[in-house]
Amino acid sequence: MKAIKQSGLILFLIGLTIFTGTIFTGSFSLNSNEFDSFIKEKNYKNELIKDELQKAVVTSENINIFEFSSRVRNAYKVSNEHYEALITKYDSEKNWTKKGEQYQYKIYGKPHSLSFELAKKAGAGFAAKNPILMWLLTFGLGIIGALLFIIPDVILLGKPGIKNNGIFLNAATNRGWIGWFAFVFLVSFYILLYFYPDYIVNWVYLVDPISESISGNLASQWFLYGFLYCVVMTVMAVRMYIKYRHNKYQILRTTSVLFFQIVFAFLIPEILVRFEKPWYDFKNAFPLDYDFFFKWNLDELLSSGGFGLFILVWGVVLTIVVVPVMVYFFGKRWYCSWVCGCGGLAETLGDPYRQLSSKTLLSWRAERIIIHSVLVFVLVMTGFALYTFFSGADQVIGIKTQTIQDIYGFLIGSIFAGVIGTGFYPIFGNRVWCRFGCPLAAYLGFVQRFKSRFRITTNGGQCISCGNCSTYCEQGIDVRAYAQKGENIVRSSCVGCGVCSAVCPRGVLKLENGPEKGRINPTEILLGNDIDLMELVNNK
Amino acid sequence: MEHIVIIGNGISGVTAARHIRKNSDKEITIVSAETDYFFSRTALMYVYMGHMKFEHTQPYESWFWKKNRINLKKGTVSKVHSNANKIEFSNGEELSFDKLIIATGSKPNKFGWPGQDLNGVMGMYHKQDLENLEKYAPNNQVCKRAVIVGGGLIGIELAEMLHSRNIPVTFLVRENSFWGNVLPKEESAIINKEILDAHIDLRLGVNLKEIKADKNGNVSSIIIAETNEEIACNVVGLTAGVTPNIDFLKNTDLEIGRGVKVNRFLETNIKNIYAIGDCAEQHEAIGQRRPIEAVWYTGRMMGETVAQTICGNKIEYKPGHWFNSAKFIDIEYQTYGWVWAEPKENEARFYWEHQSGKKCIHINYDKNTSEFIGINTFGIRMRHEFFDKALTEKKSVQYILEHLADANFDPEFYKLHEPEIVAKFNIENNTNIQLKKKSWARIFSA
Numbered sequence: 001m002k003a004i005k006q007s008g009l010i011l012f013l014i015g016l017t018i019f020t021g022t023i024f025t026g027s028f029s030l031n032s033n034e035f036d037s038f039i040k041e042k043n044y045k046n047e048l049i050k051d052e053l054q055k056a057v058v059t060s061e062n063i064n065i066f067e068f069s070s071r072v073r074n075a076y077k078v079s080n081e082h083y084e085a086l087i088t089k090y091d092s093e094k095n096w097t098k099k100g101e102q103y104q105y106k107i108y109g110k111p112h113s114l115s116f117e118l119a120k121k122a123g124a125g126f127a128a129k130n131p132i133l134m135w136l137l138t139f140g141l142g143i144i145g146a147l148l149f150i151i152p153d154v155i156l157l158g159k160p161g162i163k164n165n166g167i168f169l170n171a172a173t174n175r176g177w178i179g180w181f182a183f184v185f186l187v188s189f190y191i192l193l194y195f196y197p198d199y200i201v202n203w204v205y206l207v208d209p210i211s212e213s214i215s216g217n218l219a220s221q222w223f224l225y226g227f228l229y230c231v232v233m234t235v236m237a238v239r240m241y242i243k244y245r246h247n248k249y250q251i252l253r254t255t256s257v258l259f260f261q262i263v264f265a266f267l268i269p270e271i272l273v274r275f276e277k278p279w280y281d282f283k284n285a286f287p288l289d290y291d292f293f294f295k296w297n298l299d300e301l302l303s304s305g306g307f308g309l310f311i312l313v314w315g316v317v318l319t320i321v322v323v324p325v326m327v328y329f330f331g332k333r334w335y336c337s338w339v340c341g342c343g344g345l346a347e348t349l350g351d352p353y354r355q356l357s358s359k360t361l362l363s364w365r366a367e368r369i370i371i372h373s374v375l376v377f378v379l380v381m382t383g384f385a386l387y388t389f390f391s392g393a394d395q396v397i398g399i400k401t402q403t404i405q406d407i408y409g410f411l412i413g414s415i416f417a418g419v420i421g422t423g424f425y426p427i428f429g430n431r432v433w434c435r436f437g438c439p440l441a442a443y444l445g446f447v448q449r450f451k452s453r454f455r456i457t458t459n460g461g462q463c464i465s466c467g468n469c470s471t472y473c474e475q476g477i478d479v480r481a482y483a484q485k486g487e488n489i490v491r492s493s494c495v496g497c498g499v500c501s502a503v504c505p506r507g508v509l510k511l512e513n514g515p516e517k518g519r520i521n522p523t524e525i526l527l528g529n530d531i532d533l534m535e536l537v538n539n540k
Numbered sequence: 541m542e543h544i545v546i547i548g549n550g551i552s553g554v555t556a557a558r559h560i561r562k563n564s565d566k567e568i569t570i571v572s573a574e575t576d577y578f579f580s581r582t583a584l585m586y587v588y589m590g591h592m593k594f595e596h597t598q599p600y601e602s603w604f605w606k607k608n609r610i611n612l613k614k615g616t617v618s619k620v621h622s623n624a625n626k627i628e629f630s631n632g633e634e635l636s637f638d639k640l641i642i643a644t645g646s647k648p649n650k651f652g653w654p655g656q657d658l659n660g661v662m663g664m665y666h667k668q669d670l671e672n673l674e675k676y677a678p679n680n681q682v683c684k685r686a687v688i689v690g691g692g693l694i695g696i697e698l699a700e701m702l703h704s705r706n707i708p709v710t711f712l713v714r715e716n717s718f719w720g721n722v723l724p725k726e727e728s729a730i731i732n733k734e735i736l737d738a739h740i741d742l743r744l745g746v747n748l749k750e751i752k753a754d755k756n757g758n759v760s761s762i763i764i765a766e767t768n769e770e771i772a773c774n775v776v777g778l779t780a781g782v783t784p785n786i787d788f789l790k791n792t793d794l795e796i797g798r799g800v801k802v803n804r805f806l807e808t809n810i811k812n813i814y815a816i817g818d819c820a821e822q823h824e825a826i827g828q829r830r831p832i833e834a835v836w837y838t839g840r841m842m843g844e845t846v847a848q849t850i851c852g853n854k855i856e857y858k859p860g861h862w863f864n865s866a867k868f869i870d871i872e873y874q875t876y877g878w879v880w881a882e883p884k885e886n887e888a889r890f891y892w893e894h895q896s897g898k899k900c901i902h903i904n905y906d907k908n909t910s911e912f913i914g915i916n917t918f919g920i921r922m923r924h925e926f927f928d929k930a931l932t933e934k935k936s937v938q939y940i941l942e943h944l945a946d947a948n949f950d951p952e953f954y955k956l957h958e959p960e961i962v963a964k965f966n967i968e969n970n971t972n973i974q975l976k977k978k979s980w981a982r983i984f985s986a
Contacts, residue, residue, distance in 0.1 A: 159737070161870030165704040166590040248953040355592075360601060459949055460924025462865050462874070464836045465551065466583035471596045480599055501951050503591075505867040507874055507921035510949050514980050527924055529841040530860035 001152040008148025015141030022138065022202045026125020028068035029059045030118075038121060046105035049079040057122060065119060069198045072118055073111040080106055116198040116221065127202040135206045143235055150239045160246035162503050164472075172426075173352050179426040187423035194414040197221040215270040226266050229345065233261050236348035243351075249498045249511075253337055257344035265341045278304050280311050283339050286319045287378040288440035290413060294405060295389045323440075324447045330513055331454025332444035333496020342433055345422065346474065347497060350430025354474035354499065357429030363476055367436050367493065374412060375442040381408050412437065431474040435493060445492030453513040455520075456489035456500065458482060460527035463508045469500035483508050486526040490519060543567045544850060545627065545637035547617050551836055552817025553643035554578045555843025556850075561608050563851040568609070569635065571627070573616040575667050577602060582836060584670050585697045589704040594667075622793050622810045639812045639850055642789070642800055643843070646782035646818040646834050649690075655751030660759035661776045664698045673701070676758075677775045680707045685773040687711075687762050689748045690780030691718050693866050696731070698777045699740050700869050710741040710771055712748060712764065714780075724881055724902055726891055727916055731868045733897065738869055751776050782834050784819035797821050799832045804856045806846045814850070816842035826859060828878055835864060861931040862914070863924060871898055876927035877914025879904040887913060890937065890968070892961045894919070901961060905937035912940050920957065921949035926983070938973055941965055945978040 030038065035058050039050055052075035057068065083105045090099035107114070127134045157163040172178035192200050204224045211219035211227075219227075237258045244250035260283055269279045278300050286292040292315050301308035326334045336343045381404045388394055388401040395401060421433025434441050448454060456479070463486070469479035475493045479500045482489045489500075489509075501509040544560055546553040549572035557568050583597040605612055613635070619628040626636040648663035650656045660676045662669050677683035686702045688695050691713030699709045715721055717728040718735060735742045749765035761772045784799035795801040795809040799821030806814050815821075817839035822831045841859055848855040865874045879902055883889055888907035893900040899919030905912050912935050915927065926947040930940060940947070944958040962975045 159870055164586075164589070164591040168587075168593050169590040247951065248955070249951045252953055361603075457949075459921070460863070460928065461837050461841075462863070462924055464582040464865075465580040465599050466586065467580055467592060467596045467599065468583070468586065471592050484599060498951060505872065506865040507872050507949060510921070510951060512952070515984055518984050525844050526837070526840065527928060528837060528860045528863060529844055530858035 001155050005149050005152045005156065008145045008150070008152075010145070011141050012145030012149060015138055015143075015145055018134075019138035019142065019203070022127050022134065022206075023200060024064065026065065026123050026127055026202055027062040028057070028065055028119055028122040028124070029061065029063065030057050030122050032058055034121060038118065044107065046079065046083070048082055048105075049075065049107060052076075052078050053118075057118065065123075065199055065201060068119055068122065069112065069115045069196075072115040072198075076107055076111055076114055112196050112198050116201060119198045119201040120204065120218065123201060123205060125202070128205045131205050131208050135209075138203075138206060139231060143231060146235045147238060150235070150242065153239070153242050154245075157242070162505075163243065164503065167352075167355060173355070175356065175427060179353075182426040183423065186425065187419055190414075190419040190423050193221060193225055194418055200224070211270070214267065215273040217273065223270070226270075229341070230262050230266050233258055233344055233348045236351070240348055240351060244502065247498075247502050250502065253498065254347065256338045257340070257347055260339045261341050261344045277307050278311065281341075282311075282314065282318075284341070285323050285335070285440055286315060287375070287382070287443065288340070288342070288438055289315070290378050290381070290408060290439070291405070293382045293385045293389070295385060295401075298389050323444065327444050327447040327454075328452050331452055331494070331496050331511075332441070332448045333454070333494075333498075333511070335444060336434060336441060336495035337497045342417070342421065342438065343431075343495065346425075346430040346434060349422075350425045350474070353425045353430045355429070355471050356427065357431060357435070357474055357476040359470050359473070359476050359478045364478075367476070370436045371438070371442045371445075374416070374437050375439040377408060377412065378439040381405060429474055429476070431476075431495070434495060435475050441493070441495075448494070449490065449492035451516075453516060453519070454490075454496065455512065455514070456494065457510045457512055457514075458486055458488050459506075459508045459510065461486060461529070462506045464506055466505065468503040468505065469509060472499050472503045474499070479509070486521075486523040488519060488521050541565065541567050542638040543569065543636070544639045544641065545635060546570045546641040546643055547627070548572060548643035548645055548817070548819075549575065549578045549612070550581065550643060550645050550817060550839065551578075552645070552839035552843045553641065555840045556641055556643065556816060556847050557610050557843075558608070559844055559847030560850055561610060563847060563853075566850075567611070569611040569613055569637075571613045571615060571617060571635070573614065576612065576614060577605070579667070581665065584664065584667070585701050587670060588673055588701045594670075618788055620789060620792050620794070620813075622813060625812070637812075640814070641846060641850075642786070642808075642813065642815040642819060643817045643839075644785045644788075644819045645839075647785040648778055649781045649783055650778060651780065653748055653750060655753060655759070656778065658751055658753050658759050658776075659757050660774055661751060661778060663778050664694050664701075665782070673775070677702060677705070677707055679705055683707050683774040685710065685771070686775040686777060687771055687773045688777040688779060689762075690778065691715060691720075692779060692781060693719075695777070695779035696735065696868055698779055699735065700738070702775075702777075703738055703740060707775075708741070710743060710773070711735065712743050712746050714745070714747055716745045718742070718744070721881055724879060724889070724891075724916070726893065727873075727900065727902060727918060728881075730871065730893075730897060730900060730918060734869050734871055782818065784821065784832060786819050797831075804858075805849055805854060806842055806857055807849075814846050816846050826857070827862075829859060829862060833859075837863075861928055863927070871918050872921065873916070873918055874922055875914065875916045876922065876924065877904070877912065877931050879914040879916045890965055892957075892964050894957060899957070903937060903940065910936040910938060912937050915940070921951075922947050923949045923983070938971065941973050942976050943982070945975060946983050948978070 035054060044050060056071035056075045083102045086102045087099055168174045200221065204219050204221055207219045207224050207227050211217060211223045237254050240254040241251060264283045265281045269281050273279050291297055301312045323335065337347055384396050384401040384404050387396050416437045417433050421437060424432045463483040465480055465484045467480050469483060473479050474497060475495055477491050477494060479489055496511055498511050501511060544566050546557055549570045553570055557570055560566055560568055577598050578600060579597040580599060583592060586592045587594050587597060616630040617627050618630045621628065626634050628634050648665055662672045677686060685708045687710045688698050689712045695711065699711050702709045717725060718731045720728045732742060747765040749763040751759055752761045754760040759774055759776050761770050762776060763770050786796060786800055789796060789800065793810055799819050800808055800815035801823055802808055802815050802820045803823060806816055806820060808815055818834040820842065825831045838859055842857060845855055845857045862878055863876045886906050886908060887904055890903040901920060902916040904914045912930055941962050944961060948956060958975050962973055965971065966973055
């Protein structure tokens with residue numbers, strides 16, 4: 001069994017190495033036909049960019065993606081700088097007509113995204129030519145290796161039950177060198193994905209065949225991410241199934257998040273695209289889905305006929321009605337650990353890191369300030385977006401809506417939710433985004449704290465203060481602080497993963513939905529100690 | 541300002557301090573020789589097993605003590621001068637008090653076995669024991685085999701701990717079945733099997749004769765009294781129960797039995813000196829409880845109670861209905877009320893065991909009046925409040941069975957065995973009890 005596990009690890013590492021190495025392979029160039037069709041497709045109105053790009057990419061030289069990217073970005077830069085110079089010139093000459101004419105020649109967009117688009121067409125090399133074979137050598141080996149590493153645990157972990165042996169003695173799960181390595185890898189991955197998509201264009205080739213079979217289109221880096229997300233969740237869900245095979249709550253919850261990720265977040269949106277409908281994830285509620293009320297999205301929905309309108313109405317109803325009503329009945333867990341994609345990744349890929357979340361009072365304070373600031377930020381931004389949409393003015397009180405949206409997208413959407421939110425799993429635990437950043441979680445938290453039937457019931461006086469519950473709380477809640485006082489746990493941040501209850505050796509904690517009355521129960525004296533409470537109160 | 545000095549920073553002493561602070565402005569000092577800060581003794585096993593770090597066993601962050609104006613003093617108390625109202629430390633330092641709470645807990649029993657103080661012989665009660673274990677049994681290269689002497693809760697925990705690092709364990713139990721003096725034979729048999737299934741070498745009905753040393757004074761083997769068998773080992777765990785940790789109180793005016801004698805108000809024979817927790821011995825046992833109870837929650841309850849008394853609200857210690865819980869490797873155990881190893885004359889039993897052999901419930905009731913007396917459960921969690929109320933209201937065994945769904949505390953979606961349990965009772969007793977559906981109204985009517 002141990003041999004199988006180790007060979008699985010080796011296969012996985014080989015797959016990972018090939019995957020990483022793929023970035024550096026291939027050569028990138030276009031012939032003149034391909035180039036002309038690209039220019040036609042883009043409908044560029046200026047000649048300069050055509051010349052510059054042609055010089056850059058129509059070549060018989062053997063250039064790698066980094067060189068290719070730098071040439072393309074330079075071409076766009078030269079062209080844009082040229083027209084900016086003209087704009088400045090006509091501006092000083094007060095030649096407004098000429099100045100106005102120049103804007104149509106400027107090319108907007110992030111340089112690396114423009115470069116990605118072109119690179120996607122320009123690639124030649126092993127990955128681009130043999131996507132299926134390379135898929136097997138990267139994804140295939142990774143999946144098989146990971147499963148061979150995970151499945152022997154059925155035997156190795158021993159009989160069903162809580163098996164947390166050695167977690168704090170292991171370099172992978174106790175911020176040891178493996179943890180730091182995983183941290184660097186994940187952070188680099190997200191930085192590449194969000195900011196340097198052209199550098200990972202070879203990875204995107206690998207999933208082209210899959211993308212074509214689902215949506216009919218070639219893959220983008222977001223398809224790659226979605227596919228990878230599903231693969232990682234599925235493999236790590238197998239791990240969850242084995243680890244918690246004695247616990248039906250965990251099994252069902254894992255199945256649920258996996259289902260919503262694969263079907264709702266991945267397949268349905270891609271299939272919608274195949275039928276020329278807007279890409280939409282029906283479970284992704286505003287304000288987590290922060291661009292729902294952006295002008296471009298509303299415009300797209302409104303121009304997509306009845307179906308677009310349906311999505312618009314559903315998106316609003318989801319946030320205003322479905323989400324809070326469900327939180328009232330079941331707690332925010334119905335979303336955060338049964339449906340949400342971010343939660344889904346945290347509960348599968350992130351499960352091995354749950355014990356690393358900080359439980360200090362200081363981190364709780366920081367959490368409340370940060371998460372509610374993000375909520376305020378997203379609401380203000382949405383106010384701007386809606387004002388822009390209805391009034392047509394592109395700025396409010398002198399601040400451009402687009403600027404605010406760009407800042408949010410960069411700071412919160414990319415850096416916080418992606419780079420920090422997932423990249424920091426191995427260091428700060430698996431719910432960094434959900435705990436500190438997610439504005440939807442903040443909103444659900446208010447409902448859960450003030451108007452909900454959900455609580456974690458503490459079982460009378462059985463708590464022995466051992467601290468397993470607090471240690472394994474991914475949201476950094478000091479569960480023990482409540483349990484040892486005999487109090488139920490009612491906290492806005494609780495995502496109801498149920499692991500505190502699972503790891504409790506004395507059967508003290510139970511997640512339940514019950515009457516609101518008595519849900520919050522501060523106690524002076526714990527159950528079992530037969531002090532006459534009335535007498536106690538009267539004597540005070 | 542009145543100065544309250546508490547000797548011992550375990551659950552009893554710390555609970556007393558917290559409640560005194562809640563209810564008064566008195567000066568509070570906690571004295572401990574073991575650690576700087578309060579930690580949960582019950583969690584030591586999880587540190588060795590790698591489930592937690594030691595800092596996770598501390599329920600309060602270190603700023604807590606200063607913020608709540610609870611002074612912490614590290615030192616070993618060597619004497620109590622009751623007439624001078626002061627304690628003396630081993631280094632000669634003194635500390636005066638207005639009121640003194642003795643909460644020094646217990647220490648492991650040693651029955652004079654030859655070799656009981658060798659290197660590599662340890663209990664599993666103190667932080668120092670954990671450090672010793674890391675030293676003598678860090679892995680199965682250093683510790684080829686460990687022998688555990690004494691078949692109680694700590695013994696099986698220590699066995700599980702060593703097992704988690706793949707160290708072979710031989711487990712010597714004096715009784716003919718694990719914890720056979722406390723658990724009925726059915727439950728005890730389940731645990732025997734659980735121990736053997738974990739590949740722990742369980743030896744029932746045997747005693748330790750002596751522990752032998754190598755030339756460096758380290759443990760090298762033990763001899764079993766009954767068979768004279770010699771078992772080579774590097775570590776010996778002594779877990780044959782505990783006694784109050786009160787040696788430093790001998791030759792004082794305090795009345796002492798096995799523990800510090802206290803009345804129902806937890807007062808000793810000397811005014812302004814109290815004793816709580818494992819080291820306190822009731823003059824007369826309360827209900828069916830033992831005069832000395834080395835249980836986590838009784839320590840906590842005594843702390844809660846004595847704090848009221850010290851803050852001028854004199855309250856008797858009434859520990860209410862017996863309950864307890866434990867985990868034997870993978871089997872969770874809870875008990876409410878009394879289920880003795882052997883039924884008493886007026887008692888009848890109902891026992892149900894799941895086909896897996898890992899879950900059971902055992903109900904004890906009065907065969908004449910049908911009054912419910914107690915329940916043991918393995919692998920099924922039960923609601924403390926439900927049984928506490930049922931015991932207070934002297935409900936019948938029929939009532940308990942009818943309302944088993946209310947009593948269940950297992951996580952959501954778990955398979956419930958109540959219908960099977962009730963059906964079995966009906967067949968055995970020729971009754972027609974109908975299981976009621978779970979009702980929030982009843983659960984929260986308390």
